[in-house]
Amino acid sequence: MDTRRLYSFVKIVDAGSITRAADILHIAQPALSQQVSVLETEFKQQLLIRSKRGVAPTDAGRALYRHAQLILRQLEHAQAAVDVCGRAPAGSVSVGLAPYSTGAVLGLPLLRAVRERYPDILLHINENFGGVISEAIMTGRMDMAFIYDAGPIRGVQFEPMRTEDLCLVAAPGTRPASEGDDVSIAELADVDLLLPSRIHTIRQVVDTAFRRASLEPKVVGEIESVLTLVSAISAGLGATVLPWSAAQAILDVRNLVVRRIVDPTIEVKLSLCTSDHQPLSEPALAVHDLFHELILEFGRNHGGR
Template structure:
């Protein structure tokens, strides 16, 4: 297959017009139309629907478009691997981190480690919801991600790395149940909660726990912004529910009430996700290995700061 035809086809679909694509590619329109005709002859399928407004892919065209993107990305990776052979890893690596997760604690150490060990790697960090990140990995727009969940999901490979308990986080003296130590789900039912929307894993597992116990959470606000959540919890607008690692990385936990939720314990799984149909580039492999190193280093502290919290309570 002539990969130039695939590249031209992708540009035509992106531009929505053969004329515009010809201008972008600096190719005469008849020559571009010939390439398209050759592709349609090769696949024995109509790939585009032509109209006065431009072109749109047929079902077969959409299938070819997805595969063409992956093929062209693999070619780019092959060129990059050959170019940097024998040298330190170099190139662009995109990493996704789920909000309200251990990713908040890993972002800065990961960025610092990449800068120190692999100065020729340009690290792109994207904090977004798991569904958005998973789609980016499937389509080849992102190399890896540290997100909630353990799959299965078509096109994505999940590598479970951590299971964390959820905690009630609230301003002291607010509307949280009195007492120290753990807090039961039944006690939590009356607490005004600030949670992410229902597409977020934390919200889903909290809702599921309440539903299983025939209880209803008192959600007073849905917040997707970490900065807004920090301000709202500190101002006692409501409490929130987070893993210890995320709470410690984003909130001033020393001056907040932090109580493990029990009866039942609510847990979330965190996984490192990569594509299951295209290999990682050399620089992406290097970043992948750094991820593992950092998670191991965070191990005891991230699992739960029991000792630190007990010490804090004793001093109070």
């Protein structure tokens, strides 16, 4: 099979239109349509549904799309390995980090360390939700990720790295945050909370803790943007719930009140995850080992389990 047809097919699905894909690939539209027809003949399946709005993959097309991404990425890894044979690791490596987590804290140190040790590696860092990142790893579009442990997930291998307690983070004067060292779930019931949406692990564990206490969190805003969250907390518009390490990294905790949540404590687990069916490329292995070093060093310096 000509892998150029697979590449063209992926671009068509991504673009949602043969016309747009032809412009992107600088290929005449009839020639691109012919490539799709050849693929459909080879697989004996209709791969695309054509309409006035563009094209969409059939079930068979979606299956081919997933495998084509893996095949093309493996070819990219093979080319990179051949190109740098006998030299330092080189090529592109994609790393996912969960927002509002220790992973986000490690993004800058990881980038700095890769630039210092492996200047020929192009590091791509993506902050996104665990489900999105897990799917990217399963389909081969991402090499590894440091995310809240959502396992087990088929196709993804989880290596547990840290367990952290969640804390209330609030502006001074927010009750009951200014009273004592810890705060209970019951005391949080009347606190205005700014939390991520329900698809985020932080929100899910907070909701679960309140539900088990037969309480309902008072969520006054759902914020996915770290910058907006920082501004809102500092302005006293509400409090939030974060692991201590993440709060320390993204907020000026010297001017805020941070209290560990107890009765019960709320824990989150963070894992380094990779594909369980696709081996890491040489540059990805180098970044994986480096990331591992940074996580362990962070644990020694900041506690956690």
